[in-house]
Amino acid sequence: MHTTPPDRFLIPTLSLCNFVIGVGAFGIIGLVEPLGDDLQLSAAQTGQLLTAYAVAYALLSPLLVASTGRVGRRRIMAAGFALFALAAIMSALSTGLTGLNIARVLAAAGAGIFTPLAAAVAASLSPEHQRAKVLAAVFFGLTMSQVVGVPASSWIAYTFGWRWTFWLIFAMALPCVWLIWTRVPAGLKFQPVTMGDLRDVVAEGRLMLAIMFTATFIGSQYILFTYIAPLLSATMGFGRDGIAMVLMVSGFGAVAGNVLGGFLSDRYGWRITLTWLCIAQMCVLPVFSLLPMSVPLLIVFAFLWAMGSWSFMAAQQVRLITIAGHRAPVVLSLNAAAIYVGAAIGSAVGGLMITGFGLLSLGITAGVGAACALVHLTLSARLNPLSEARP
Template structure:
């Protein structure tokens, strides 16, 4: 491990890069309707682009991290962002839905290299007692993207066209390549991971069950989150400005949740934190099936939902790093993959519920999915290699 004092701009750099990744990954949620209208797709069909990204990330991220285990972290992280920038360019200029899907696969590959390695670098350069806060800071960019990037992307897409939102992602990605190259230490390597490590982790049932909780929890959120724009349009009569405002409120909730999750994880331990988040979501998500409600009530509901959904990340990552040992990069890549695997499952389930039962079924369905996530957490905690309430 590199034991030198980390560059004071390293964590802000990693966070800024995750901010750009967050915009590219999630801003699509805010403009499914104009994109679908332009490409002659329904909102449920346009939502398949989230599924494509998620599945590609889930498959490619752990493989790419494993095969690049002997390459310096700066080089491979910069290369990942080059791929991400090119993917944004492909998406912005895509002539049809198929090419847009290819662009989303490339974006997933680039993000799938960068994000888990950013977490591994941060965890490896800072002492254990600071890991939860440092990891929360690295992922702060993803949460800020919910406050600024996703609502801005939605507003731009509704005002000027969805392609302009993707051009914005491309423009932001370019300086990130320079930041990675100048702020991530040159020659930085930890104990290398290999495809054999990936095979061993995948074959370790208890560890994969712990990683799989991420997919269960995120899946419960994306049953609703993927289709929140058409839901608000249908039930609340919201257009461009209303949807952008709700997404901004959700973004502030995400920031609060990110901070709260790191705080609770350091003080109460991962198990209490994650159990509490599941129970909060079980109570809040079904309320979205009761829309319409007053606008102030909606904002309170959205803020609480988003805060709960974003509070789990630091606790789950600390839990997995404690279990993983030197295989942390592979485990974090699989955890990041589980995020998008869960998003794919949740998006697909939400789309199926819309077709079968309508948009208002999403809240109740998501609530049941959160209950499943709680059961998954309870089982994985009992079987965990580190079966402790605080670890």
């Protein structure tokens, strides 16, 4: 097995591919109104497209990664991205909700193959002491899709029509297939994972407890994040421009957090990093129950919140790779699925809190969620014998 990436363009290629996947996955947020107007769909019906993607990813990614474990990594990653590109064409040509939902499922399947394998390949080709930074670099593209790709998708949809957004995704995805084929090394010597590995991981309680920390942490964030727009509108009087400004600041915080998380994990180890991130979120999230406040102060807290939210992924992935051994691709696919599980749970909890206690309950509830994540982390680290303070 290699100890360093054989091609200096490998990590940028994987990051670029994750950027395209992020635009394809989350760009739908900016298409809700123009797509709904064109196809005469309600906002709730259009919003189902994001749910369909999330559910399909959560269910299909672990199964597809495990069932293709004996296929060459380069071939299966290129095939997954080709499927993602095909789904973009199907979306652009769809005339109704059924076709769009089928396309979203196919897109999730392609992304569910590529993203966890990209992390596994990058980690396996990098020195152990640099893994967190390398993984942060691979997922930098996914972070940038939130900052650049999603707003750009919305602008294109409102200006030229929603179908052009999907044609743009296809135009970006097609060269990515070629880059994967030319930059990912052929003949990587990985021990193949199987459906038996997936079954064993799911049955291993301590390992699943470690994986599901991702759902707990992400869930605490989505209690607030899902409803940040109506919260800002009700408490700060923000309209489109004010909300867009806060989301943009959050995007830059996410970029900073992605870089910071890799550095902290390499420097202090995953356990210390994750512990302090939970504590930081316990302090920052309740502040949003104190709105309204001055705009400059709100911007500072929005930046710190997003930075903390996006700093955890590199440390958590290093942790899981350390524990998983040759089953890392399956574990990473389950970890990616846990992101969507957490988002769904957090959104549901936030909705219940709004119904029962109002919008201002969201910050405090999210802070309690971060405290639960800290308890979860501490418990899972103690139960797993490989839980060391340093990677």
